[in-house]
Amino acid sequence: MAKHWSDNDFLMATYGVGPEDGHLEACAACRAEFERRQHLRRQTAETAQVPADFLVEQRRRIDARVERPKHGWMFRWSPALGATAMAVALVVWQAPLQKQAPAADQPVAQAAAGAKSDAQLFAEIYQTASDWEPESVTPVKALFEAKQ
Numbered sequence: 001m002a003k004h005w006s007d008n009d010f011l012m013a014t015y016g017v018g019p020e021d022g023h024l025e026a027c028a029a030c031r032a033e034f035e036r037r038q039h040l041r042r043q044t045a046e047t048a049q050v051p052a053d054f055l056v057e058q059r060r061r062i063d064a065r066v067e068r069p070k071h072g073w074m075f076r077w078s079p080a081l082g083a084t085a086m087a088v089a090l091v092v093w094q095a096p097l098q099k100q101a102p103a104a105d106q107p108v109a110q111a112a113a114g115a116k117s118d119a120q121l122f123a124e125i126y127q128t129a130s131d132w133e134p135e136s137v138t139p140v141k142a143l144f145e146a147k148q
């Protein structure tokens with residue numbers, strides 16, 4: 001005899017897509033279980049009627065919450081406040097950079113001095129970036145140097 005139906009088999013059969021292996025006709029235990037489940041399903045469907053006044057009351061409470069949101073003005077305006085804060089921060093951050101940049105009416109030598117200091121700054125940054133390596137790399141690097 002084939003093995004008994006699983007919960008999934010019963011569930012699928014309830015919706016008409018269960019296994020068509022003829023097991024229900026051959027096995028009295030599974031047939032009884034299937035009929036018990038069908039009876040329970042019908043019983044549940046009958047008693048699960050929701051009273052209309054409950055639904056009306058539920059709808060009224062949903063409408064009340066939609067019309068009167070729980071959160072205050074701070075929650076509603078927080079995206080706008082965030083965007084404003086970002087714009088202010090950007091302006092504040094950009095202000096010192098604009099002071100350092102040479103203006104068009106300044107002498108050329110002064111502008112060249114500014115450009116030179118920028119070049120020095122970038123050279124120092126490049127040097128720092130190329131010299132830096134994490135401490136954990138040193139033992140691995142030593143392995144490769146030893147093999148050379």
Ligand SMILES: [Zn+2]
Pocket residue numbers: 003004005023027028029030031
């Ligand atoms: Zn069975």
